[in-house]
Amino acid sequence: MKKTVTKREKIIQLSSILFPILITQLGLYSMNFFDTTMSGKVHPTDLAGVAIGSSLWVPVYTGLSGILLSITPIIAHLVGANKNKEVPNIIIQGLYLSVILSIIIIIVGYFSLDPILTNMGLEQEVRHIAKGYLIALSFGILPLFIYAVLRCFIDALGFTRVTMFITLTSLPINFVFNYLFIFGKFGFPKLGGIGAGVASAITYWCITVIALVIIMKQSPFKEYYVFKTFYKASFKAWNEILKIGVPIGLSIFFETSIFAAVTLLMSQYNTITIASHQAAINFASFLYMLPLSISMALTIIVGHEIGAKRLKDAKQYSYIGIGLAIFLSALSAACIYFFRPEVASIYTSDAAVLKLTQDFLIYAIFFQLSDAIAAPIQGVLRGYKDVNITFIMALVSYWVIGLPVGYLLATYTTLDAFGFWIGLISGLAAGAIGLSIRLHIIQRKNEIALIQKS
Template sequence: MEQTFNNKQKLILLLKIFIPILITQLGLYSMNFFDTTMSGKAGANDLAGVAIGASLWVPIFTGINGILMAVTPTVAQLSGSGKIKDIPLSVIQAIYLSLLISIIILVIGMIAIDPILNQMKLTKEVRTISKHYLIGLGFGIIPLFIYTVLRCFIDALGHTRVTMMITLLSLPINIFFNYVLIFGKWGFPRLGGIGTGYATTITYWVILIVTLLIVIKAKPFNSYQLFRNYYSIQIKYWKDLLKIGVPIGFAVFFETSIFSAVTLLMSEYNTITIASHQAAMNFASFLYMIPLSISMALTIVIGFEVGAQRYLDAKAYSFLGISFAILLAFCTSIFLYNFKIEVASFYTNDPRVLELTAQFLLYAILFQMSDAIGAPIQGALRGYKDVNATFIMAFISYWLIGLPTGILLAKFTVLEAFGYWVGLIIGLAVGAVTLFWRLRYIQTKKFKQDAEISIA
């Protein structure tokens, strides 16, 4: 990371950080895509079992991952302020915290997995596959969360290309072990959908080992000497991380779980409607990787500038990132409007599903515009370490405004299933507008603090 002096330099640096993050996010998205499609090749029960298991795991993973994302603004601000010696201690404390969280998740999983699955109306085969898929995945929780901490450390220093390369390395590893474990190739047992859980675990261990080697051996990370000194557990640092991380985790959880809730509510409609909704939502999630990646890039650059107390530069990055996201959303919206049938054909050949998916994709255009404002603002606020407003607004906008509005529109208007999408769009828009004013308030507050310090 380095200081920039004009908007051109800022845009170049933002792009250098954003593009590898986008490729990384698309790589992670692809991993889930291959898990699903390859399980489907093994059979309908395998596909259903993996889908159920993933639906239970993803909200938990994204929530916990959000907590550990506190490492990014913490390290970025320490780097910007020149407090380099404090970085190793903060990262090691985050690793300790990730180990504790991993153990808690594993214990809860051992106790709760059977009661939860038994409450669902699943066939014995699907229930068994779901359970053992989650068990297989459980062996990878510890390396996954440690890797998340190290990834945030690397990204916070501006070296997002490194984590991009690690993610790209993980894809062929995951696909290979999916292939040999799902279908029982080259002497491996044929595990069906269960094999994706173990394949994912193997992948997590490999990328953790690779990341550790990079952090220990490669420049500039080896200069921080993360593992050279022993650090005892220091609750103060845990409190600081949790103070930032817990609101981030809950905000991400509220955001991901609302879409699961809508999918469950969609079960009252026919199979064609459900399939069309799922296909359109899948592509909308794919496009969301763009504003999400801009959001993550803004957290890094703004955290760096705030740490250096260059608040004018931090503000410039905020509006540069938001403007860039809106421009890209405008481009993807034009693409989606003109090629909605072609996009829908990626998911189905059924003419009825094709037509309805195309209609849902029109609503996805409005998703893009709301996300283009809301997601970057969330990233900017995290760069300022202002996370409570995002957490509160995620709950209010999604669960108190978006979902109830969607239910009312679906139940009592001609929109029917589309009503849920309109409700989500309204919730996203309310959240985006509210967070925009929060960002303006934080920026004004920082300027006043800076002026008072200068006068003193």
């Protein structure tokens, strides 16, 4: 990654990193999007079952895979400081951790899945689909976590176009297997929502194999000789990964789990409400890929700049990224407002679900601005390797402010299910304010430290 001087050069370099990440994130999210929309075409019960299954899986996956995201800033710092020989060991240690995390998830899920679903009070068919979806998905957990590490390596070097290629290659695979297993085409069993889990598991194996081949065969990745040397498990390396990764994972978990918690609390309502909520939250999450991708790009670029001791450049990149996120999120909010009927019709043809989804989408508009501020700042702070305060802010914003406010409004006012959405908006806004203050403190602290050294 080259050094930039002018603002124009920085915008061009940020865009070159960002665009492939955005396509990649949209592609990865499209797998969940396909699961949701294609299942909804079978029956609202299938949509609700996949919604519950996803709500249980997504916070677990994003939280634990978030631990592995620490590999990106670690490698970015090493490459920025010209310590390339230390990179392979970090990757291998990350792979060891990915296997351990996968095994833990499978064991915990085996013993806890039935009690969790049983105590949710779901309709029997919804519970059956949710359980089958998660069991099918579990066969792809191991490759998915391995891929998370490989992707961090590829992205940290700035070659985000490669992960974009992998994702775009996997999309037709996911779509085809969804079509075969959800609807039972060409002699395959018609599994409904459960088939979406089967298709996703197969896709996870495919993207992992593709990533491994590229790393071993293509430049510049093969020059790192990642798999040439056998590295023993290193608790020192694990500690470095976990020291940064655990706070990242927890902050992501706190954010994603509150959305999952709200969906689970929605189980007290009827299937129409669950399906409508899931459709609206699915689309809002789809648009969240914009600020999230900017966040990931900023982690890479800021990490390189900090590793090279270019604090001024890191700061400039930060504000360019935040400004871009605000602009794009404003456009997203406008799209939601003017195209609510069209968006709702993507997910369902059921008249009741169609109408209620449009009502939920009004509240999704207010997610956009908070996400546009909070997500990029999180990425910048990870580039600085400042992660501990961030996860505390996430805990307070989402679980101390957001969820209680939502519960009170849903339970004790006439807002009902919409009260939970107002709670989500409150939590996101609180997080955006706290992160903004933290970024100012960290940038000021780094500037003072640099002055003192010189």
